[in-house]
Amino acid sequence: MSTQTQTETIVLQTRASTEATPAENDTTQDSRPPDPKWMYAKILSAGLSFFVAGVNDGSLGSLIPYVIRTYNIGTNMIAVLYGTTFLGWLVAALTNGKITQYLDLGPILSLGAAIQVLAQVLRVWEPPFALYAVTFFLASLGQAYNDTHANTFVSALNGAHRWLGFIHAMYMAGCLVGPFVATGVASANVDSKWYLFYLFPLGVGVVNLAFVGGSFRDRMAAPTVRRERGDRTASNSALKEIKDTLSTPGVWLLSLFFFFFLGATITAGGWMVEYLVNVRNGDVKEMGYVPAGFYGGAxxxxxxxxxxxxRLGERRMIFFYALLCVSLQLVFWLVPNIITEAVAVSLLGFFSGPFFATGISVGSKIFSAEIRSSAIAFVFVLGQIGGSVFPALTGIIAGKVGVKVLQPMLVGLLGAAGVSWLILPKDTALHQD
Structure with missing residues (x-):
């Protein structure tokens, strides 16, 4: 999935953003909160936000061969793009708590959408490589504020597993569309103008910004938590929440799963095309479409x-999917046929598809309500480290021994993700809606 933030994404939402309006806090007779105002519009807005992130993230793998040749750099320099992406997530993690003291959900989502628009504006004129790298910092920072807060909002709805499946499917829809548009634009001329592709995510990003402002207009007021509790009380509460979060074993165990899973999927999406071009001798104009099979399957x-x-059990099904993914990755590695590899990649995407939303769903169940927001935030910060470190490491090693290192890297990461899922806490009911 290229430079993601599984973009599949980090949930950095703190309590201030997940708190509903007073009407939303009222519970019904069956202890379920009522649906929030304009719920379906908000869900569609969240889905569009994920689609925008998917277009951004899914396109990089198809563009890497052009980036390398345009800027005359080695594969090791692509690690810089993943490094600045992680830096964006890190800055968001450090600033998120302070921002949520002053801004409600609507302004935070709008801020994230606006930063992503800025990133695309800076890309459409073939900027110098240094500035191009900075745009990945901006894109991930915007996604951290926009997508992850939308994700946390959706995870609190009734029947959240279904809505999470929808919005994360929209992310993959963006990843599916991205390679088609990117490859089409990049291969349209003998002298490639690949950077013009970014006009597409720019346009979609503007629509996303407008949709966020409209659907979350009832959540634009500043939160009152800080003023009511006072600076010292709020600070002490935040420190206690962080301490309780870090002392919970399940937080570290789920973090391992996302660390390896995001590492595998982002590495695969980012380096797949370059592998097929250099190792399998594929045509770069055709291989650019192969990631679309992966994202379409997902x-x-x-x-x-x-x-x-x-319904069949989240624990057993995800482990079963992980075994299938390792098997399909071995087919991709050991069968030197591009058609067979394209089919294997598509099936790999299909069976890894539920990993992300299911991980969020399980996390919301194994963490207590007091630490849930900060716990999921921490889980995805560590997950994004994997999503940045392993693609960068692949690029560095590829600069020395070749991009063929991709295959053993992916087999190891997928296997580790399956094992880390298996050791999650077992004393929690994971079959309840």
């Missing part, structure tokens, strides 16, 4: 497998 997997995964 899109269908997130839609089709969400419900059976929930």
């Amino acid at each position: 899109f269908l997997g997130r839609l089709i497998l969400a419900e059976p995964t929930h």
Whole structure:
């Protein structure tokens, strides 16, 4: 999935953003909160936000061959793009708590959407490589504020596993569309103008910004938590929440799963095309479409497998999918046929599709309500480290021994993700809606 933030994404939402309006805090007779105002518009807005992130993240793998040749750099320099991406997530993690003291959900989402628009504006004129790298910092920072807060909002809804499946499927829809548009634009001329592709995510990003402002207009007021509790009380509460979060074993165990899973999927999406071009001698103009098979499979997997995964048991089904993914990755590695590899990649995307939303769903169940927001935030910060470190490491090693290192790297990461999922806490009911 290229430079993601599984973009699949970090949930940095703190308590201030997840708190509903007074009407939303009222519970019904069956102890379920009522649906928030304009719920479906908000869900669609969250889905569009994830689609924007998917277009951004899914396109990088198809553009890397052009980036390398345009800027005359080695594969090791691509690590810089993943490094600045992680820096964006890190800055968001450090500033998120302070921002949520002053801004409600609507302004935070709007801020994230606006920063992503700025990133695309800076890309459309073939900027110098240094500035191009900075745009990945901006894109991930914007995604951290926009997508992850939207994700946390959706995770608190009734039947959250279904809505999470939808918005994360929209992310994969963006990843599916991205390679098609990017490859089409990049290969349209003999002298490639690949950077013009960014006009597309720029346009979609502007629509996203407008949609966020409209659907979350009832959540634009500044939160009152800080003023009511006072600076010292709020600070002490935040420190206690962080301490309780870090002392919970389940937080570290789920972090391992996302560390390896995001590392595998982002590495695969980012380096797949370069591998097929250099190792399998594929045509760069055709190989750019192969990631679309991976993302298309993941899109269908997130839609089709969400419900059976929930009903048949999240623990056993995700581990079963992990075994299938390792097997398909071995086929991709050991069978030197581009058609076979394209099919294997598509199936790999399909069976890995439910991983992300299911991980969030399980996290919301194994963490107590007092630490849930900060715990999920911490889990995804560590997950994004994997999503930045492993693609960068692949690029550095590839600069020395070749991009063939991609395959053993992916087999190891997928296997580690399966094992880390298996050791999650077992004393929690993971089959309840």
